[in-house]
Amino acid sequence: MKSLLMHSPVAIAFGWIWAYIFITLLPLLILLIYPPLSGRGFWIDFSVALGFIALAMMALQFALTARINRIEASYGVDIILQFHRYISLVAFTFVLIHPLILFVVQPETLQLLNIFTAPWRAKMAVSATLALIALVVTTVWRQQLNIPYEPWRTAHGVLAVLTVGLGLGHAIGVGNYLGLFWKAVLWTAIALVALWLLVYVRLVKPWLMLKKPYLVEEVRPERGDVWTLALRPRGHKGFQFQPGQFAWITLEISPFRMREHPFSMSSNGDNLEKIEFSIKALGDFTKTIKDVPPGTKAFLDGPYGVFTTDRYEDTAGFVLIAGGIGITPMISMLTTHAERKDERPYLLIYASKTWEDITFREELDELKEKLDLNVVHVLREPPEDWPGETGYVDKELLQRYIPKRRATRQYFICASPKMMDQVEIALHQLEVPPMNIHMEHFNLV
Ligand SMILES: Cc1cc2nc3c(=O)[nH]c(=O)nc-3n(C[C@H](O)[C@H](O)[C@H](O)COP(=O)(O)OP(=O)(O)OC[C@H]3O[C@@H](n4cnc5c(N)ncnc54)[C@H](O)[C@@H]3O)c2cc1C
Known part of the structure; x- marks a missing residue:
């Protein structure tokens, strides 16, 4: 003991x-x-x-x-x-x-x-x-x-x-x-x-890292100006990760040059043979992802992070709240748990700009077949006939969906800094225990 x-x-x-x-x-x-x-x-x-x-x-x-x-x-x-x-x-x-x-x-x-x-x-x-x-x-x-x-x-x-x-x-x-x-x-x-x-x-x-290289297998376009980079380990077994974790990627150049970027894995954490990252084209490095040719060498430093459902085996279910590219750790959690045939309930509240922009929209529909998953899309610029949620994820919206017995769930938030702050405050107001709230910030520095 x-x-x-x-x-x-x-x-x-x-x-x-x-x-x-x-x-x-x-x-x-x-x-x-x-x-x-x-x-x-x-x-x-x-x-x-x-x-x-x-x-x-x-x-x-x-x-x-x-x-x-x-x-x-x-x-x-x-x-x-x-x-x-x-x-x-x-x-x-x-x-x-x-x-x-x-x-x-x-x-x-x-x-x-x-x-x-x-x-x-x-x-x-x-x-x-x-x-x-x-x-x-x-x-x-x-x-x-x-x-x-x-x-x-x-x-x-x-x-x-x-x-x-x-x-x-x-x-x-x-x-x-x-x-x-x-x-x-x-x-x-x-x-x-x-x-x-x-x-x-x-x-x-x-x-x-040099001794454990990866090769880019494909670069797939996704909705919302996001590109999925699929990597395969070359000459080694790769690594297992807890869904929601991230790694630092160096592409093409030697890992001794300090040009590495952190990205959450978006694939199934239990699949050692293939590891995927979904990257939004936002800046100098991320805008080049779409042009990375298959066969390019990549080096990974990871996995890192405690933003993962795997730390809460005993919990009754999960509430995932994502905004834009903040969906990447969530899709990894959902895919991994679907493959593990998890029977617990999952609620995903997912804010996007438009209906066409929703990264992994189709994949989420497929996951609903395999998991007890409820997806609530929240659109900032909805189409005219949109019957669903619009605007921002606020207290009133959250109250409509999260379970009455708040403490029975673990809550994961990944979005823009502003949305994360607002959602965190709203969850506190709704009396979600602070220890049940977990956040991943994409803007480390
Ligand atoms: C834990 C974590 C997980 C992430 N997961 C994803 C993901 O799944 N998908 C995704 O699209 N983005 C993710 N990001 C964000 C991603 O790392 C940055 O958008 C990217 O590094 C920006 O690089 P850039 O050169 O394209 O942008 P730039 O426009 O050059 O930089 C924009 C800002 O990004 C930050 N940044 C730039 N270079 C780096 C670097 N090498 N390391 C750390 N920060 C840097 C700086 O604050 C910079 O001001 C994640 C970030 C973190 C911290």
Whole structure:
């Protein structure tokens, strides 16, 4: 019983949080056990503590973005990336407060800002802070600054390495607090792990992907300017996935180039021989999918994500709410469960622009024959004689269809950010338990 509790997903999720807090506070713990001999007073020690915590937090950012399956399986990529974003702002604040305290308590330290006369340790601190400011500004205002995703991602990696590397150099340079053996061991270990994660993400993982290529079998047009890319594993068994999960795809070019895009699988998760992605032509990369010739090499990094009905084996039924291309994880869930001959009820509320635009319209009709499935189409621009639902998916519409005993279902939402927010609020108002609501955001960054 005890070991079952220890291995439950909730216990594991809490375990990671404790591990995070422990590693972040470890430098302070060692500082408390072996206090520096300087006796420089509370405020200086406090400022140093903030610096150490910020450095540990920034080193841990490499772990948060390394797509480590075990961590990711506890929360889902979007939650981890949210955390990565918010915690970086906390670390950023600590980094700024760290020298400010010094400047107030010991105004003579302001001289350290003069990069011509300052010692190396101070030059490193200033450069690390500048790299961090550039990192935060280009990330928070990426869209406003019109920075395309791929150059941004490369710059993000370079700036992150610079920030942590220079920060560490600064800490070692100051030495006063790192002189002790255990402190030096700790920071060397943190630096080595961060370095390993970088090597793993940029070299080891792409190398593993290179050994398991896929070939494009066909590119099929679907309704709504969507193209289905069907891939077959070449020389290996492929992978099984839980319907609703996603993978990062690299097409044609080597996986060492960082040109990968995340897409939900739209096919049956239990079929290892063929894996399909349905992609809406929206931007630079997605508009090229229709022209990808059969035989093109593809590389996959996945599966990822916790947006899947498979995590809720004991639930009595499901409510799926999709808008536009948000249908892809849902069609995978429905197809997989139809093949598994699942007898539970499924309700799909599906918002599209027009009747002609409805991606997988015919496939959904076929699925109704195999599953206990009720599909409610909601059209924004309906034809004149349309007898069905129109407009937006709001509280009133949801109330008409979702079961009275709300807690008997799990609710999955995937749509535009605006629709997802509105549907989530409406479900809360309808007293759907928050733990039963699951969302997949297609706009990670
Ligand atoms: C978990 C998840 C599942 C998804 N599933 C699907 C799906 O099944 N079908 C589908 O059509 N779309 C899906 N998307 C969205 C898809 O990844 C983006 O539309 C696509 O990467 C945009 O690339 P682009 O170059 O065509 O667009 P652009 O117009 O160049 O970029 C538009 C925006 O997309 C984002 N983006 C661009 N490149 C990347 C990248 N390499 N990685 C991450 N984000 C990027 C950026 O925010 C960018 O501002 C999914 C996204 C996520 C996060």
